[in-house]
Amino acid sequence: MSILDVFRRKRRESAAVAKDRLQVIIAHERSDARGPDYLPPLREELLEVVRKYVAVDDDAVRMQVDREGDYEYLELNITLPEGSSPQAPARGR
Amino acid sequence: MARVIVVTSGKGGVGKTTTSTAFGAGLAKAGHKVVIVDFDVGLRNVDLVMGCERRVVFDFVNVINQEANLNQALIRDKRFEGLYILSASQTRDKDALTEEGVERVISELAERFDYVICDSPAGIERGAQLAMYHADDALVVANPEVSSVRDSDRVLGLLGSRTRRAENGEEPVGEYLLLTRYSPAQVSKGQMMAADDVCEILSTPLLGVIPESSAVLTASNSGLPVSMEERSDAGQAYNDAVARYLGETREHRFLTRKKGLIGRLFGS
Numbered sequence: 001m002s003i004l005d006v007f008r009r010k011r012r013e014s015a016a017v018a019k020d021r022l023q024v025i026i027a028h029e030r031s032d033a034r035g036p037d038y039l040p041p042l043r044e045e046l047l048e049v050v051r052k053y054v055a056v057d058d059d060a061v062r063m064q065v066d067r068e069g070d071y072e073y074l075e076l077n078i079t080l081p082e083g084s085s086p087q088a089p090a091r092g093r
Numbered sequence: 094m095a096r097v098i099v100v101t102s103g104k105g106g107v108g109k110t111t112t113s114t115a116f117g118a119g120l121a122k123a124g125h126k127v128v129i130v131d132f133d134v135g136l137r138n139v140d141l142v143m144g145c146e147r148r149v150v151f152d153f154v155n156v157i158n159q160e161a162n163l164n165q166a167l168i169r170d171k172r173f174e175g176l177y178i179l180s181a182s183q184t185r186d187k188d189a190l191t192e193e194g195v196e197r198v199i200s201e202l203a204e205r206f207d208y209v210i211c212d213s214p215a216g217i218e219r220g221a222q223l224a225m226y227h228a229d230d231a232l233v234v235a236n237p238e239v240s241s242v243r244d245s246d247r248v249l250g251l252l253g254s255r256t257r258r259a260e261n262g263e264e265p266v267g268e269y270l271l272l273t274r275y276s277p278a279q280v281s282k283g284q285m286m287a288a289d290d291v292c293e294i295l296s297t298p299l300l301g302v303i304p305e306s307s308a309v310l311t312a313s314n315s316g317l318p319v320s321m322e323e324r325s326d327a328g329q330a331y332n333d334a335v336a337r338y339l340g341e342t343r344e345h346r347f348l349t350r351k352k353g354l355i356g357r358l359f360g361s
Contacts (some may be wrong), residue, residue: 013283018239018289026246026294 103244105215113212119320119335121176131181144316154182157194269300301334
């Protein structure tokens with residue numbers, strides 16, 4: 001630590017910001033780009049089905065293929081909007 | 094049989110051609126028979142950086158179309174025994190390369206050389222995929238900068254899925270990261286991502302770090318592979334990278350800035 005360090009590093013270093021941003025975006029893009037080709041259309045259709053019942057955002061349906069040994073898992077996550085309840089579904093679009 | 098090396102990057106302007114020529118010259122200097130194939134059809138630059146632009150008569154596309162044979166199209170480097178280039182065509186459109194043609198030429202070259210270096214065009218489209226298809230090893234060239242790192246990740250994805258080795262379920266393509274235009278001074282100030290960070294993000298081993306250097310420009314100005322400039326920092330860094338590729342253990346020399354007296358006093 002030198003005298004000058006006192007005046008420095010008040011702002012967050014841009015290299016650290018770059019690293020964080022890259023880690024997030026690359027993790028996201030890997031799950032998209034490295035899955036099977038049928039994932040994007042499957043996702044679109046699921047989104048349509050979900051929307052028949054609940055109004056959700058475009059990114060509400062997330063899916064990812066994971067591999068463990070000889071098995072492939074399709075992990076599917078649907079984020080429902082706050083306040084939506086399964087008893088009273090929206091009437092679709 | 095030769096080892097086929099693709100030099101690729103995704104993003105343009107990061108130093109693929111500089112790397113292909115420096116690596117080719119380095120391997121030739123180590124006594125290997127090397128050919129550098131320029132896949133950038135429509136643009137072409139390997140000939141210019143190697144200083145043999147006036148000797149190109151027949152090119153890669155001529156050989157693909159069987160208008161010339163390999164002996165006619167291979168240009169021998171005047172400085173190194175065993176170093177050749179196969180130039181790209183500047184006039185033909187970029188779809189002139191066919192899958193069958195590329196396969197035939199690469200396998201013919203693989204019989205005659207120890208290393209076939211494929212200088213890929215930028216991007217991830219057909220030309221880049223043709224350049225990487227037959228690769229045994231890939232040098233992924235990146236700058237420590239967000240857009241370059243992100244595009245490198247896309248290229249690494251393709252290397253794992255769209256190559257002959259991937260399609261046949263063989264051992265995967267060997268991946269090596271080469272960071273160019275690295276500035277230790279900026280890294281120490283936190284203004285540039287450090288080599289370790291980039292390796293961690295891409296989870297790819299580091300083959301070499303090439304410092305930002307005026308030697309790269311002066312070498313290409315005079316048609317010289319920069320690894321021949323043995324007194325320059327960039328030249329030494331490339332020669333280290335070649336030695337590491339050939340299995341030698343060498344420390345990374347250009348990761349930190351050498352501090353002068355004033356720098357030491359103030360610890361900047």
